[in-house]
Amino acid sequence: MSQAVGNTALAYARVWHHVDASDRVLGKLAERIALVLMGKHKPIYDKSLDCGDYIVVTNARNIKVSGRKEEQLVYRKHTMYPGGLKETPYETMMEKKPHEIIMHAVSGMLPKNKLRERRLARLKVFGGSNMGIYRNNILKRWEDGSLTDDYILKLDLKNRPSVPSPSSK
Numbered sequence: 618m619s620q621a622v623g624n625t626a627l628a629y630a631r632v633w634h635h636v637d638a639s640d641r642v643l644g645k646l647a648e649r650i651a652l653v654l655m656g657k658h659k660p661i662y663d664k665s666l667d668c669g670d671y672i673v674v675t676n677a678r679n680i681k682v683s684g685r686k687e688e689q690l691v692y693r694k695h696t697m698y699p700g701g702l703k704e705t706p707y708e709t710m711m712e713k714k715p716h717e718i719i720m721h722a723v724s725g726m727l728p729k730n731k732l733r734e735r736r737l738a739r740l741k742v743f744g745g746s747n748m749g750i751y752r753n754n755i756l757k758r759w760e761d762g763s764l765t766d767d768y769i770l771k772l773d774l775k776n777r778p779s780v781p782s783p784s785s786k
Contacts, residue, residue, distance in 0.1 A: 624661045628659070628660075628661045629661065629668050631669070631670050631671055631739075632670045632671070632756050632757055633670065633671045633672075633673065633751070633754040633755050633756050633757070634653060634670055634671065634672045634673070634755070634756075634757045634758070635672075635673050635675070635748070635755045635757070635758040636649075636650065636672060636673070636674045636675070636758075637675055637676055637746075637758075638674050638675065638676045638677050638679060638680045638719065639676040639679040639680075640679060640681055641680060641681065642680075642681055642682070642683055643680050643681065643682050643718065643719070643722055644682075644683070644722065646674075646680070646719070646722075647719065647722035647723045647725075647726050648726055650672055650674070650719075650723050650726075650740065651723050651726035651727050653669060653670050653672055654669040654670070654672060654723070654727065654736040654737070654739060654740060655669050655727065655728070655736065656668035656669035656670070664728075667732050667735055667736065669736055669739065670739070671739045671740075671741070671754070672739065672740050672741070673741045673742075673743070673748050673751045673754075673755065674716075674719055674740070674741070674742045674743065675743050675745065675746050675747075675748050676743075676744075676745065676746055677715040677716050677718065677719050677742050677743060677744045678711065678715045678744045678745065680715070680718065680719065682707070686707065687707055687708065688707075688708075689707075690706070690707035691704050691705065691706055691707070692704070692705045692706075692707070692710055692717075692718075692721065693705075715742075715744040716742035716743065716744055719740075719742045720737065720740065720742055723737065723740060724737055
């Protein structure tokens, strides 16, 4: 019988999740990412503790927005100099920095407290499908919260069944 009282280190272990953002709606995806970054999907969740997981998002260039947001959405930042307001439309931001769109949306959905920057540091966003060295860390892949075998086989080249070529007969 275990003598551990309370939550053990295994309960707080961080898992790496992979999310493919292709044809996903920005707001719904950002909401799901924010929940995982906060750790609300774990039974040990406490709002004062940082118990969330890592998330790697790929294909940020293929994200979708609903309604007319593609023409109307504007990202604003200020240089703190007089007249230093910089406005960037959604289309320009999608061409130059598609990862910033997802980071901005997730940042808006996280609680505005001291843990916010630490949680955002665990979010890694890539415009294309190449996630670099983070590929080795991925333990879970999810699409709307569920893992399907077809989806996993589609992503992992080494797990695909070999199909004989017609010329080999």
